[in-house]
Every structure is written in C-alpha cells, then in structure tokens.
Amino acid sequence: MAIRNVDVNVTSPGRNFVTLKIVTTDGIVGWGDATLNGRELSVASYLADHLASMLIGRDEDRIEDTWQYLYRGAYWRRGPVTMAAIAAVDMALWDIKAKKAGMPLYQLLGGASREAVRVYAHASGTDYAALRDAIRGYVEQGYTAVRVQTGVPGLGQIYGVSSGAPGARYDYEPAHRAADGSAATAPTEEVWDTRAYLTHMPTVFERIREDFGTGLRILHDGHHRMTPIEAARFAKQVEPYDLFWLEDCTPGEDQSALRLVREHSTTPLAIGEVFNSVYDYQTLITERLIDYVRSAVTHTGGITAMKKLLDFAAIYGIRSGIHGPTDVSPVGMAAALHLDLAIHNFGIQEYMPHNDTTLEVFRTSFTFDRGFLHPGDAPGLGVELDEDAAAAFGHTKAYLPVNRLQDGTVHDW
Numbered sequence: 001m002a003i004r005n006v007d008v009n010v011t012s013p014g015r016n017f018v019t020l021k022i023v024t025t026d027g028i029v030g031w032g033d034a035t036l037n038g039r040e041l042s043v044a045s046y047l048a049d050h051l052a053s054m055l056i057g058r059d060e061d062r063i064e065d066t067w068q069y070l071y072r073g074a075y076w077r078r079g080p081v082t083m084a085a086i087a088a089v090d091m092a093l094w095d096i097k098a099k100k101a102g103m104p105l106y107q108l109l110g111g112a113s114r115e116a117v118r119v120y121a122h123a124s125g126t127d128y129a130a131l132r133d134a135i136r137g138y139v140e141q142g143y144t145a146v147r148v149q150t151g152v153p154g155l156g157q158i159y160g161v162s163s164g165a166p167g168a169r170y171d172y173e174p175a176h177r178a179a180d181g182s183a184a185t186a187p188t189e190e191v192w193d194t195r196a197y198l199t200h201m202p203t204v205f206e207r208i209r210e211d212f213g214t215g216l217r218i219l220h221d222g223h224h225r226m227t228p229i230e231a232a233r234f235a236k237q238v239e240p241y242d243l244f245w246l247e248d249c250t251p252g253e254d255q256s257a258l259r260l261v262r263e264h265s266t267t268p269l270a271i272g273e274v275f276n277s278v279y280d281y282q283t284l285i286t287e288r289l290i291d292y293v294r295s296a297v298t299h300t301g302g303i304t305a306m307k308k309l310l311d312f313a314a315i316y317g318i319r320s321g322i323h324g325p326t327d328v329s330p331v332g333m334a335a336a337l338h339l340d341l342a343i344h345n346f347g348i349q350e351y352m353p354h355n356d357t358t359l360e361v362f363r364t365s366f367t368f369d370r371g372f373l374h375p376g377d378a379p380g381l382g383v384e385l386d387e388d389a390a391a392a393f394g395h396t397k398a399y400l401p402v403n404r405l406q407d408g409t410v411h412d413w
Contacts, residue, residue: 001025001059002056002057002059003022003023003025003055003056003057003058003060004023004024004025005021005022005023006020006047006051006052006055006056007020007023008034008044008048009385010040010395011393011394013360013390013392013393014355014358014393015326015358015398016035017033017035017358017362018047018084018088019031019034019088019385020033020034020047020088020089020092021092021387022055022060022092024060024096028060028096029096029099030060030094030095030099030380031383032087032088032089032090032091032095033087033297033298033328033329033331033335034084034298035298035327035328035329036080036081036084036298037327037400038398038399038400039080041395043081043085043088046081046082046085047085047089050085051089054070055089060096061097063090063097063304066089066093067086067302067304067305070085070089071086078276078277080274080276080299084276084298084299086301086305087299087301087302087305088302089302090302090303090304090305091298091332091381094108094302094303094304094335094380094381098379098380101379103379104377104378104379105303105335105380105381105382106338106339106341109303109307109339109342109343110342111342112342113342113343114346116341116374117337117341117373117374117375118145119145119324119350119351119373120145120146120244120351121138121141121143121145122147122149122160122352123137123147124148124149124160124162125150125161126151126161127151128204128207130162131148131150134162135211135216139216141370141371142369142370144371145244145371146218147219147247148204148208148218148219148220150200150201152193152201153200155193157188158190159190159413160221182396183397183398187399187400187402188399188401189403190403190404191403191404191405191406192225192403192406192413193406194225194226197225198230198237202237202241205218205243206240206241208241209241209242214242217244218241218243218244219244219247220238220243220247222246222247222250223412224249224251224274224413225403225412225413226249228258231250231260231261232260232265234246234249235267235269236264238267239267243267243268244348245269246267246268247270247273248270248274249261249271251412252271252272252274252275252284255280255281255283255289256283258289258290261289262288262289268292269290270290270293270294271284271292271294272294273294275294275295275300276300277301278305278308278309281312281313285312285313288317291318292319292320292347293309293313293318293319294322294323295309295323296322296323296324296328296332296336297328297335297339298329298332298335303339306339307339307343310339314343319346320340320345320348320349321348321350322336322339322340323350324349324352325350325352326352326353329354330358330362330364330366330383331383333364333366333383334364334365334375334381334382334383337373337374338381341374341375349373351373357393361386361389361393362385362386363386364376364382364383365382366382366383401413
C-alpha cells in the first residue's frame with residue numbers, strides 16, 4: 001500500500017482554512033490541518049507545489065520516516081509555513097493509521113490518561129460590566145476556566161477584546177476582512193499604551209475575584225506587549241488574584257528574558273503560541289522558566305513533533321496548554337484533543353467553538369459537556385471534510401492587526 005493522491009483544499013466558511021487530503025491506494029482518506037492565520041495561501045502553495053509530488057508512492061505507515069524526510073530533507077528548516085505544512089501531512093497519516101486500526105487516534109498514542117479534557121473559554125468586554133456578563137455566561141455553561149481580556153480606558157479596539165456587537169464577546173475573530181466581508185488589502189492598526197494597561201488590569205482581576213470567588217480558574221494573555229521588566233512587575237502585581245496562568249507576557253524569541261519574570265514572581269507562565277519547534281522551548285523548559293507549553297499541533301509539526309515536545313516538557317514538570325483558537329480548523333482541534341487525552345502531563349486545552357457554518361463543512365465527533373471535551377471514539381481523528389460543502393466558500397484574504405504605540409511606533413502585539 002502507498003499514498004495515491006494528495007490534494008489541498010482551501011475554504012472559508014466564516015474564516016479561512018487549509019486542509020490536506022491524503023488518499024491511499026486502498027482508498028483510505030486522511031485529513032490534516034495546515035491553516036496559518038493571515039498566511040494561508042503560503043502554506044497551501046508549499047503543500048501543493050512542493051510536498052504533494054514528494055509524497056506520492058510513499059508508504060503511508062512510515063509516519064516517523066516521512067516526518068524526518070520532510071523536515072531534515074529540506075535545506076530550509078523550521079518556520080511557521082514549513083512546520084504547518086509538515087503538520088498537515090503528519091496529521092493525515094496518523095488519521096489513516098488509526099482508521100486502518102479501527103481505533104480513535106488516542107488509543108494508538110497509549111490510550112486515555114483521563115476521562116475528558118478540561119477546556120477554557122474566552123471572555124472579553126470593552127468594559128468590566130460586559131466582561132462580567134461574558135464570564136457569567138460561560139460559568140452557567142459549566143466552564144471552570146476562563147481567559148479574560150478587557151478594554152483599557154483611553155484606548156480603542158484591542159486584540160482579544162470583542163467589538164461589543166451582540167454575541168461578539170463569545171465569538172470574536174481577530175483576523176479582519178473589509179467591512180463588507182470582502183477581502184482585506186492591509187491590516188487594521190490598533191493603538192496601545194502599556195502603562196495604562198498595567199494600571200488597569202490588576203483592578204479587573206480584583207473585581208473578578210470579588211464577583212466569582214476563588215474557585216474559577218482565571219487565565220490572561222499579555223500577547224507579547226510587555227518588556228521583560230514590565231512583565232516581571234505585572235506578574236508580581238497580580239499574584240494576589242491567583243491566575244491559572246499569565247500567557248505571552250513578553251516576546252519569547254529571547255528565551256533568557258523569561259528569567260527576569262521568573263525571578264520576581266510565582267505567577268504561572270504560559271508561552272509558545274507563535275513557536276513552531278522544540279528548539280524555541282529548549283531554554284524555557286530546561287531552566288523551568290514556564291509552566292505551560294502553548295503551541296498548536298497545526299503550527300508545530302503535527303502530532304509526531306508535539307508528542308515529543310510534550311514528553312520533553314514532562315521531564316521538567318511542565319504541562320500542556322495547547323493553542324486551540326478558531327484559526328485552527330476542527331481537524332487541528334481534534335488532533336489536539338487526542339493528544340490531550342493520552343499524555344500524562346496535560347494541563348488545560350484552549351477552546352473556541354467553531355461557528356455553525358464551519359461545522360457544516362467539517363463533520364466532527366468531539367463533544368462538549370460542562371467545561372470538558374472528549375475527541376470521540378470514531379476511528380482516526382474523528383473529523384471529515386465535506387468537500388462539496390467546502391467548495392461553496394472561497395478563500396477571502398484577511399489580516400491580523402498591527403499594533404502601534406500612541407506616538408505611532410510599531411509595537412509587539
């Protein structure tokens with residue numbers, strides 16, 4: 001048996017997704033997610049124009065060998081485009097292998113280590129009243145963990161905070177299209193003031209604890225916008241509010257910068273949403289500078305690479321917190337859930353439910369129940385792409401925003 005066909009599907013049922021389809025000579029289909037928000041067509045081209053022909057005729061069972069062939073066989077290693085493309089191939093091959101075995105993927109990864117996967121929701125609001133309502137809505141649905149983001153007085157639209165439209169605080173999309181829904185031509189630009197943020201945000205956590213008590217797990221994303229010393233100050237400042245984690249408090253490219261934050265605070269730290277290989281984590285893990293690994297399976301080389309990364313982290317007592325936004329397709333989300341269920345050092349899973357239109361294109365078997373997800377017991381990943389439905393939604397260019405300080409300087413976001 002061998003790989004017979006490799007096809008790339010780009011669809012946009014409310015947002016853009018890139019899905020890889022691999023078909024074996026005996027007709028088994030595997031699906032992989034290659035979505036890279038704002039750069040989807042770059043990955044689609046990498047797959048269609050470079051990798052597809054290399055895969056035809058290869059033994060679909062040789063997953064590790066194929067991963068190494070695509071990673072080590074290319075002179076240009078790593079990077080989000082390359083690693084998303086490799087991830088898609090890897091997911092599709094694991095999907096095929098588990099279907100051939102007649103098992104859900106987590107069984108091939110060692111079986112379940114827990115009954116279900118705790119997830120956290122995204123609550124946001126332009127002011128505290130809106131944020132409180134959003135948190136309450138999730139608590140009523142059974143969530144025990146909520147990421148909170150809020151507007152900052154004196155600033156306008158901020159990444160991670162809903163626009164205030166009805167229902168938006170439960171389902172925001174940071175990748176912007178034109179106002180009429182057509183393709184964007186450039187990113188929107190947002191204004192940021194770190195000093196105002198550092199003054200305001202601790203008061204928000206204080207009010208959340210007053211309104212919701214100590215039982216609710218509170219997460220917060222700094223989204224790389226603080227310098228190391230600002231992040232150290234902030235992490236120390238919010239210790240009384242017992243955050244489950246502070247995410248991306250400072251840019252992680254300089255891994256040594258996290259030493260400063262760690263020296264000054266016991267607030268748990270999560271990082272890695274924009275990382276795409278184990279090497280991005282090497283210092284962070286071996287020096288125990290973080291508590292949670294935040295990479296997405298889709299952007300970090302797939303199930304093969306992510307399992308190795310999390311096993312490496314486990315040696316140092318570091319847990320998983322896999323990235324799970326709506327810019328990871330249901331295929332990528334399913335891959336994360338199978339890993340979550342199987343690994344021992346699971347921490348928590350990010351969960352932003354896909355819209356109804358997306359779920360008509362991607363047929364899923366994973367289920368939500370009172371703050372927990374389970375990948376289901378369908379053979380493989382448990383997600384199938386309806387190619388006819390997908391064909392109705394063409395790609396629409398969208399960009400993530402650009403951040404500037406109040407004086408106009410381009411800033412991390």
